[in-house]
Every structure is written in C-alpha cells, then in structure tokens.
Amino acid sequence: MGRVLSAPRYLMLAALAAAAAFALVWAWVAQMPLAFLDPEYPSWQAKLALLARCDLGEVLVLGDSRAAADVIPAALPVTTTNLAVGGGMPIEAFTALSRALRCPVPPRRVVISLDAVHFMQPDLFWERTVRFGFLNRADLTAVRRVATQLGDWPEFQPRQADGLPDRLRGTLYALRFPPLYFNSLVKGGGFLRWWGNTAALQAGMAARGHYFFGTDPGSSVVAMDAHLRTFRPMPVLDWYFDRLLALLADRGIPADFVSMPMNHATWQEVRPAFRSAFEAYLARYTRRYPGFHVVGPAMPYWPDRLFGDGFSHLNPEGAALFSAILGRCLSARMGLAGVPTACQGEAFLLAAGQPP
Amino acid sequence: MLFNSYLFLGGFLPVALCGFAVACRLGRRAALLWMIAVSGVFYAWWAPGFLPLLLASVAGNYAVAMAIGSSADRPVRQAWLLSGAIAADIAVLVGCKALAPVQPPGLSFFTFTQIACLLDWQAQGHPRRGLLEYGVLVGFFPHVIAGPIPLGREILPQLHDPATLRLSAHNLAIGGGIFVIGLLKKTLLAEPLGDIVARGFTAPETLTLLPAWQAALAWSLQLYFDFSGYSDMAIGLGRMFNLHYPVNFASPYKAQSIIDFWQRWHMTLTRFLMHRLYAPLTVLVLRWRRSRGWKVDRKAQQTIGGFTAMLAMPLLATMLLAGIWHGSGWTFLLFGMLHGVFLAINHAWRLFRTGRRSTAIPAVIGRVGLTYLCVLLGAVLFRSPSVAAAASLLGGMAGLHGVVLDAPTAHALFHAELAAAWLAGLFAIVWFAPNTQQIIETSWRPTLPWALAFGCGATLGLLSLGGTGEFLYFQF
Numbered sequence: 102m103g104r105v106l107s108a109p110r111y112l113m114l115a116a117l118a119a120a121a122a123f124a125l126v127w128a129w130v131a132q133m134p135l136a137f138l139d140p141e142y143p144s145w146q147a148k149l150a151l152l153a154r155c156d157l158g159e160v161l162v163l164g165d166s167r168a169a170a171d172v173i174p175a176a177l178p179v180t181t182t183n184l185a186v187g188g189g190m191p192i193e194a195f196t197a198l199s200r201a202l203r204c205p206v207p208p209r210r211v212v213i214s215l216d217a218v219h220f221m222q223p224d225l226f227w228e229r230t231v232r233f234g235f236l237n238r239a240d241l242t243a244v245r246r247v248a249t250q251l252g253d254w255p256e257f258q259p260r261q262a263d264g265l266p267d268r269l270r271g272t273l274y275a276l277r278f279p280p281l282y283f284n285s286l287v288k289g290g291g292f293l294r295w296w297g298n299t300a301a302l303q304a305g306m307a308a309r310g311h312y313f314f315g316t317d318p319g320s321s322v323v324a325m326d327a328h329l330r331t332f333r334p335m336p337v338l339d340w341y342f343d344r345l346l347a348l349l350a351d352r353g354i355p356a357d358f359v360s361m362p363m364n365h366a367t368w369q370e371v372r373p374a375f376r377s378a379f380e381a382y383l384a385r386y387t388r389r390y391p392g393f394h395v396v397g398p399a400m401p402y403w404p405d406r407l408f409g410d411g412f413s414h415l416n417p418e419g420a421a422l423f424s425a426i427l428g429r430c431l432s433a434r435m436g437l438a439g440v441p442t443a444c445q446g447e448a449f450l451l452a453a454g455q456p457p
Numbered sequence: 458m459l460f461n462s463y464l465f466l467g468g469f470l471p472v473a474l475c476g477f478a479v480a481c482r483l484g485r486r487a488a489l490l491w492m493i494a495v496s497g498v499f500y501a502w503w504a505p506g507f508l509p510l511l512l513a514s515v516a517g518n519y520a521v522a523m524a525i526g527s528s529a530d531r532p533v534r535q536a537w538l539l540s541g542a543i544a545a546d547i548a549v550l551v552g553c554k555a556l557a558p559v560q561p562p563g564l565s566f567f568t569f570t571q572i573a574c575l576l577d578w579q580a581q582g583h584p585r586r587g588l589l590e591y592g593v594l595v596g597f598f599p600h601v602i603a604g605p606i607p608l609g610r611e612i613l614p615q616l617h618d619p620a621t622l623r624l625s626a627h628n629l630a631i632g633g634g635i636f637v638i639g640l641l642k643k644t645l646l647a648e649p650l651g652d653i654v655a656r657g658f659t660a661p662e663t664l665t666l667l668p669a670w671q672a673a674l675a676w677s678l679q680l681y682f683d684f685s686g687y688s689d690m691a692i693g694l695g696r697m698f699n700l701h702y703p704v705n706f707a708s709p710y711k712a713q714s715i716i717d718f719w720q721r722w723h724m725t726l727t728r729f730l731m732h733r734l735y736a737p738l739t740v741l742v743l744r745w746r747r748s749r750g751w752k753v754d755r756k757a758q759q760t761i762g763g764f765t766a767m768l769a770m771p772l773l774a775t776m777l778l779a780g781i782w783h784g785s786g787w788t789f790l791l792f793g794m795l796h797g798v799f800l801a802i803n804h805a806w807r808l809f810r811t812g813r814r815s816t817a818i819p820a821v822i823g824r825v826g827l828t829y830l831c832v833l834l835g836a837v838l839f840r841s842p843s844v845a846a847a848a849s850l851l852g853g854m855a856g857l858h859g860v861v862l863d864a865p866t867a868h869a870l871f872h873a874e875l876a877a878a879w880l881a882g883l884f885a886i887v888w889f890a891p892n893t894q895q896i897i898e899t900s901w902r903p904t905l906p907w908a909l910a911f912g913c914g915a916t917l918g919l920l921s922l923g924g925t926g927e928f929l930y931f932q933f
Contacts, residue, residue, distance in 0.1 A: 103904030108626035111903035115633070118912025119919075126920060265463055280463075283920045 137289030147305025155204035164214035176424035183310035188225030191341035315410020322411030327370030332378035368402030397449035632696030639689025661850035669853030
C-alpha cells in the first residue's frame with residue numbers, strides 16, 4: 102500500500118498532514134460557528150447583533166436564563182430588547198449595558214433580573230459567556246483582574262479541567278482554538294446545526310432577544326435555588342452588580358429589579374433565612390442607588406404547571422402571563438398607563454389568586 | 458501532567474525529546490541523566506511531595522540489589538537482604554494504601570517493578586548495571602504512573618545497547634503511531650462513555666433492563682479503552698525514546714476463557730502476580746504435600762483435595778490479594794474472589810474435561826460471550842460504590858427493576874438509539890478490529906497513506922483534548 106518512505110520523510114509528511122488538518126478545522130470553527138455550536142449560541146448571537154446595530158428600544162432586560170425565557174418583549178408596552186442570557190451574572194449584565202450605552206440613544210429604563218444563585222457562583226462562564234464570544238478579550242481581562250484582586254479567580258476555573266494554562270485560556274477562546282469547540286463539532290455533526298441555528302438566529306432577532314428554554318406543560322422539579330443554604334454573594338459578582346448600578350445612576354437611567362418566579366415545588370424548599378438574606382442584599386442597593394428599585398417579591402413562586410423544565414424557566418403560557426404582568430407594571434412606572442399598584446408585590450404573585 | 462494534555466503534548470514531550478537528542482550526542486551518561494531528570498519533572502508535576510519517596514525507594518532498592526550482588530557466596534545474607542527489602546517495600550505500599558489520605562502516584566507500579574527486579578537479580582545473578590540505568594528502569598516517565606510493569610531483563614539490556622541512546626526517526630514514527638492510537642482510544646472512545654457510566658452507577662436502583670445493561674456494557678468498554686489507551690500511549694512514548702516495553706493488552710475481550718482473559722488484560726500485572734505470588738504459593742503447597750508423602754502430579758490434581766490445595770487455593774489467594782490491591786472495599790474483595798472462583802472453575806474444566814475444544818464458530822462465539830459475561834459481572838462489582846449498589850445494578854440487568862423503557866419522548870429515543878449504535882460500534886472494534894500491536898506489526902509501513910492517517914489521527918487526538926479527564930487507573 103504505497104511506496105515505502107524514509108523515516109524522516111514519513112515523519113515530515115505526517116506532521117504536514119496533522120498541521121493541514123488542524124488548520125482546516127480551525128478555519129471552519131472560526132468562520133462557521135453557526136454550523137455546529139449548540140442551539141443556544143444563535144440566541145446569544147441575536148442579542149449581540151441587536152447590540153451591535155444599536156437596535157435596542159426604550160427598555161433593556163438584563164439578567165439570566167429565567168429573564169431570557171420569561172420576559173417576552175413583544176408583550177410589553179414599549180420597545181424592549183431582552184439581553185438576558187443563560188447563566189447570566191452581573192458580569193454579563195454589566196458588559197451588555199456598557200455596550201448599549203455606547204449607542205446614540207440610551208435606554209429609558211432597565212429591568213434587571215438575576216436569581217440569587219447568580220450572585221453566588223460563576224455558572225456557565227466559560228461554557229457559554231466566553232465560548233459564545235459575549236465577552237471580548239478586554240472584558241475578560243478586566244474580569245480576571247478584578248476577580249484576582251478579590252480572591253475569586255480560582256472559582257472561575259472551568260468545571261471540566263481542560264489542561265490549559267490559565268492565562269492562555271481566554272486568548273484561545275477568542276481565537277476559537279478548535280479543541281475548545283470539539284465537543285460541539287462532534288455533537289453538531291460538523292455542519293448539521295447550520296439550518297436550525299440559522300433559523301434560531303432569525304427568530305431571536307425577530308423576538309428581540311427572547312428565547313425559551315423548556316416548553317413542557319408544567320414541571321415540579323425542585324430547582325437549584327432550593328439547595329442553597331446561605332446567601333453569600335461572591336465579591337467579584339457583587340462588585341460587578343455595584344458597577345452596573347453605578348453606571349445606570351451615572352447616566353440617570355432608572356432600573357427595576359424584578360425577580361422571576363420559581364415553581365412552587367422549589368419555593369417550598371427554599372430556606373426562609375436564605376430568602377430574607379437575598380431581600381436584605383437587594384434592599385441595601387436600593388438605599389445606595391435611589392434610581393434602583395426592587396419590584397415585587399425577591400423570590401416569588403408560581404404554579405408548577407406554568408414551568409417548562411427543571412430549572413424553573415416559564416413555559417410559553419407562563420411567560421405570556423408574566424410578561425403581561427410586567428408590562429402593566431412598566432406602563433405604570435414609565436407613566437404610560439395603568440394603576441400605581443401594578444408593581445406592588447401582590448401583582449406578581451400569580452399563585453395568590455390561583456392554587457399551586 | 459496527563460499524557461493527553463496540552464502541557465504534555467505541547468511542552469513536556471517536545472522538550473524531553475529534543476533534550477534527549479542533544480544528551481545522546483553528549484554521551485550515554487548524559488542521555489540516562491536526561492531521562493531521569495525529565496522523569497523527575499514529570500513525577501513532581503503530579504505530586505512534588507512524593508518525589509522524595511520515589512527517589513528514596515529507587516536508591517534504597519538499588520543499594521540492596523548491590524548488596525545482594527556482592528553476597529553471591531553468602532546465600533543466607535542474600536536471603537535476609539532480599540526478605541528485608543521486599544518487606545520494606547510492601548510495608549510502604551500497605552502503609553500508604555491504608556493510612557495516607559493521598560496515594561503516591563504509581564507507588565504500586567514502581568514497587569512491583571523493583572520487587573520483581575530484586576527477585577530476578579537474586580535468582581539469576583546481578584547483571585551489573587549502574588544506578589542511572591536502574592533509575593530509568595524504575596522511574597522513566599512513560600510507565601512510572603500506571604505501568605506497564607517492565608522487568609529488568611527487558612529494559613536494562615536495551616539501555617546497555619548504544620543504539621538505544623540516540624534519537625531514531627524510525628522509532629519516533631512507530632512510537633508516534635502507537636501513541637496516537639492510544640490517545641484516540643482514550644479521548645474519542647473511552648471518555649464519551651463517562652456520562653452514561655456515571656449516571657448508571659450513581660443510581661442503579663432506577664435502571665430498568667436496557668439502561669442497566671447499557672451502563673454495565675459502557676463501563677466495561679470505558680475501562681478497556683481508557684486503560685489500554687493509556688498503556689498504548691506509555692508504550693508509544695517509550696518507543697520514541699527507543700525503549701521497547703512489554704505489551705500490556707492483547708484484545709482481552711476476544712478471550713475464550715477466563716484464563717485467556719487474564720493473559721490478555723493488564724498483562725504485566727498478571728505476569729507479576731503469577732510469577733511473584735501464585736507460583737511461590739503453589740511451590741509452598743507442593744513442598745508441603747511432598748513433605749507428607751502426597752503426590753503432586755496431574756493425577757493428584759484431578760482429585761478434589763489435590764485440585765483444591767494445588768490449584769484452587771493459590772489462585773483464590775492470589776486473586777483475593779489482587780482484588781484488595783485495587784481498593785479496600787468489599788466490592789474489591791468480591792471482585793478478586795469472583796475472578797479466583799472463575800479461574801478455578803476454568804482450570805477444573807481443563808483438567809476434568811474429556812474431548813477436544815471445538816473450533817466451530819458458534820462454539821467460539823459461545824466461549825467469547827461467556828467469558829465476557831463473567832468479566833462484566835466482575836466489572837460491575839469493581840465499579841460499584843457498594844455491594845448493594847452492584848447487586849442493584851445486576852438486578853436491573855436481570856430485569857428485576859422492570860423491562861420497559863422510560864417514557865419514550867422522541868428526543869430520548871433518538872439518544873437511546875445513538876447510544877446503542879455507539880456501543881455496537883465499540884464492540885465491533887474490540888471483537889473484530891486488530892489491536893494496536895497487530896496494526897503496528899502487521900499493517901503499518903512508513904508510506905504516504907499511513908503518514909496521512911496518523912497525521913490526521915494526531916490532529917483528531919489533539920482536537921479531542923478540550924475536555925480531559927483523569928485516567929481511571931491512576932487511583933491504583
């Protein structure tokens with residue numbers, strides 16, 4: 102099978118083949134991420150695209166996956182863009198806001214929604230935020246610097262050891278170093294996600310950043326919130342939350358903190374002391390920044406039938422209901438219409454009127 | 458530092474090879490010193506605190522070996538020295554296993570290598586090798602963490618050969634090929650099974666018939682590809698430095714009996730156990746029987762008492778110790794006992810059977826299948842956190858938890874079919890594909906197609922480094 106080569110020549114050809122194959126894969130990974138990255142990627146890309154073209158409207162929604170799924174911009178009374186992302190923490194919210202404020206027209210109001218857990222630990226920082234390019238290298242360097250100063254950087258190690266030198270990891274993500282994307286390449290069949298992802302990107306743009314997670318007709322699964330013992334914010338996340346609110350205060354943009362509901366099964370298991378500590382934490386910021394308000398309860402619950410998965414993301418019916426309630430509240434707060442009580446705690450407690 | 462890590466592949470290995478090439482030009486001593494130095498760095502990267510233990514073990518055993526060599530005319534002194542050294546080695550091994558919260562990496566492997574070496578030198582005469590060569594034999598980085606367990610007579614003559622201590626493009630090509638095959642086994646074949654295995658063994662009581670089988674089968678394949686992949690990488694690395702290590706896996710799931718299985722699975726450990734544990738125990742039994750005037754021939758073995766004393770008991774004792782060596786739980790004890798019983802039954806079958814072994818294909822398939830099922834039973838015990846968990850998983854495999862699939866959504870079914878296809882592909886590899894040494898020895902030639910294949914394979918291996926995990930066998 103083929104002419105026998107000298108060993109040095111054989112080694113050279115093998116090395117060339119390896120280099121050429123690697124270069125081809127790298128080019129594909131760098132240029133065609135929509136073809137293979139997981140189905141959440143296009144939703145993030147939709148948000149980045151809306152940010153890039155400053156097509157943001159009057160209200161911005163910043164936060165985590167519950168906010169991304171539960172707040173439907175089309176159901177709100179003013180043009181709204183949902184920039185909340187899966188696993189979002191104050192870091193992603195601050196990054197998105199910073200970019201939005203570079204646009205010619207700043208938002209009139211910002212809705213912030215982060216679960217308590219997203220003040221306590223990095224969630225999908227490398228797997229989503231960095232991998233999907235939501236943070237650029239400068240953002241990442243800043244996160245690293247602050248986290249290092251506050252002693253939190255070790256917490257940012259990836260969940261699965263990748264063996265990469267710590268300082269190099271961010272650069273390699275920025276360069277789309279192919280081994281970091283190999284799992285998606287395999288699971289995505291190299292190119293098989295192209296059509297689905299392209300459609301999801303268009304849908305995400307059309308929905309102004311909104312996307313669903315689970316869409317089951319109900320879930321009684323106890324979510325992560327129930328397993329947290331004490332609320333202890335991570336210094337670096339607290340620092341970014343403070344920066345986020347300071348930035349909004351500097352620009353005179355009012356901000357409402359709206360907690361998304363969790364299912365009743367989860368709520369029952371949440372420790373009252375944990376809930377109180379989270380409320381107290383938010384209350385401290387309302388005292389520090391007059392333009393910052395906590396709207397509704399800090400950890401509300403809704404009936405299980407309105408949730409679509411085990412992470413307490415609302416299903417389409419739940420999200421429509423929640424967005425309608427939020428819309429009435431925003432109307433009142435922005436002086437558009439509605440009654441002043443639309444933003445009071447009871448207004449967000451759907452379960453108060455309906456048995457769980 | 459894992460073999461399948463960026464640091465190893467992009468930093469350590471190129472530096473080690475380049476340094477070796479330079480050191481070889483400076484002379485034999487420089488080359489050996491370099492091999493020891495890089496091995497020290499490699500080991501210290503794993504566990505710097507245990508490097509002194511490795512160095513002390515090597516120096517201590519070498520000193521005893523020298524003393525044994527200089528006491529050729531004083532057998533009693535030799536015996537005391539040998540017994541003392543082996544007792545000290547075993548005391549350290551047992552002490553660390555029993556007491557240390559963190560195990561020194563590779564302790565069993567470098568201890569076994571040295572015990573085998575001492576026994577060989579005592580029996581066959583000291584081969585007059587220097588400390589540097591001995592250090593490479595025991596602590597060279599490809600094998601120091603998880604084997605293979607080489608014998609002195611396999612490695613030391615190679616180190617004495619001037620041809621070994623120079624970089625060879627031919628051996629680089631072969632070693633690189635073996636390494637790439639091992640890397641792909643580990644990262645592409647073994648690691649994707651990790652999720653199924655972890656989920657299955659975490660909650661075995663929830664598994665119905667098919668998921669229970671899926672977890673057990675996936676585990677047997679993960680263990681094989683992970684460990685044999687590691688061994689291939691070690692052997693390939695040795696070859697890059699011109700060292701020929703003994704083969705450690707030879708298609709064990711193609712075995713047609715349990716005896717055959719152990720001659721194909723972790724072969725260097727089996728060799729150590731058979732030569733250094735089973736054989737001495739058998740000799741003791743034979744001497745004891747002879748001292749009482751009892752027969753020890755084949756006919757005596759075919760009696761119940763003779764078989765039990767001369768075959769079954771030494772086998773059971775050896776396998777029990779092998780089981781305990783893997784860990785201190787009841788599952789490991791039962792694993793060892795189970796394999797001891799299987800081996801005893803296999804020997805009994807050989808002794809008492811009449812007629813020749815059929816070579817018809819159905820008979821071969823039956824033997825391979827039966828052997829695999831026995832191995833699978835042991836593997837479930839080996840992986841389970843407790844005997845109750847193992848029993849639960851085996852109960853699931855027997856259908857005691859029900860036989861229906863869980864609520865079959867389209868998504869779940871798709872994944873179930875994909876997982877089944879994946880397992881089927883892996884079984885096709887273990888049962889029908891040639892193993893690494895067969896590929897290299899019979900098919901591989903330094904030709905363009907092979908250069909392209911191994912070049913692209915290397916890229917695939919490098920790409921799959923994104924999510925590295927630890928080798929399953931490091932804990933032992």
